[in-house]
Amino acid sequence: MPESKTIVLGVTGSIAAHKAVDVCSQLAKSGADVNVVMTRDAQEFVTPLPFKTLSRNPVVTSLYDEDKGWRPTHIRLADEADLLLIAPTTANTIAKLAAGQADDALGCIALALNENAPVIMAPALNGKMWSHPATRQNVQTLTDRGVQFIGPVAGELACGYEGLGRLASVEEIVSASLQSVGMNG
Numbered sequence: 608m609p610e611s612k613t614i615v616l617g618v619t620g621s622i623a624a625h626k627a628v629d630v631c632s633q634l635a636k637s638g639a640d641v642n643v644v645m646t647r648d649a650q651e652f653v654t655p656l657p658f659k660t661l662s663r664n665p666v667v668t669s670l671y672d673e674d675k676g677w678r679p680t681h682i683r684l685a686d687e688a689d690l691l692l693i694a695p696t697t698a699n700t701i702a703k704l705a706a707g708q709a710d711d712a713l714g715c716i717a718l719a720l721n722e723n724a725p726v727i728m729a730p731a732l733n734g735k736m737w738s739h740p741a742t743r744q745n746v747q748t749l750t751d752r753g754v755q756f757i758g759p760v761a762g763e764l765a766c767g768y769e770g771l772g773r774l775a776s777v778e779e780i781v782s783a784s785l786q787s788v789g790m791n792g
């Protein structure tokens with residue numbers, strides 16, 4: 608069994624947020640120490656409970672979540688992370704991270720992240736949101752900073768459109784994540 612790594616799994620407010628439960632489950636089953644951080648909007652789509660149960664770790668749902676020690680949870684997780692995976696990633700979170708906004712736990716972790724930790728983002732969004740020049744520019748900014756994007760892929764979208772915007776498969780996201788932390792066997 609390869610050495611366990613700490614994966615911070617950011618979950619944002621997309622209709623695909625329920626698929627993050629499977630991502631969390633598969634990463635945990637693979638032996639990763641998964642710490643889930645949910646945006647406020649993500650909690651409109653899925654509750655923290657399945658993440659807490661499957662990861663066997665507390666779920667961060669607010670910047671002001673209490674932790675046992677004196678250090679703010681977001682700084683502890685930013686230091687401990689071997690990988691920051693955000694799946695699904697909304698257009699809003701892409702924009703926020705490109706701009707370096709830190710008004711929630713996920714934004715703070717992204718900014719304070721240990722410099723050796725890779726960042727993987729798996730977007731899920733309406734095709735027009737993905738192709739909008741603002742999003743294109745934000746994706747380019749993040750790519751230039753070394754962020755790896757997985758997907759989105761083409762298909763039928765929950766918003767009723769067809770096109771590029773579906774979350775990549777859970778298997779692809781999990782496999783790329785494990786590979787990036789050297790846990791792919």
Ligand SMILES: Cc1cc2nc3c(=O)[nH]c(=O)nc-3n(C[C@H](O)[C@H](O)[C@H](O)COP(=O)(O)O)c2cc1C
Nearest residue numbers: 619620621622646648649697698699700731732733
């Ligand atoms: C039903 C519904 C589905 C949504 N799905 C998506 C989505 O798949 N991708 C996306 O970028 N935004 C989606 N949104 C909009 C986001 O929830 C909104 O931009 C929110 O501010 C995202 O916040 P967050 O990035 O902090 O989680 C959806 C909104 C609703 C009401």
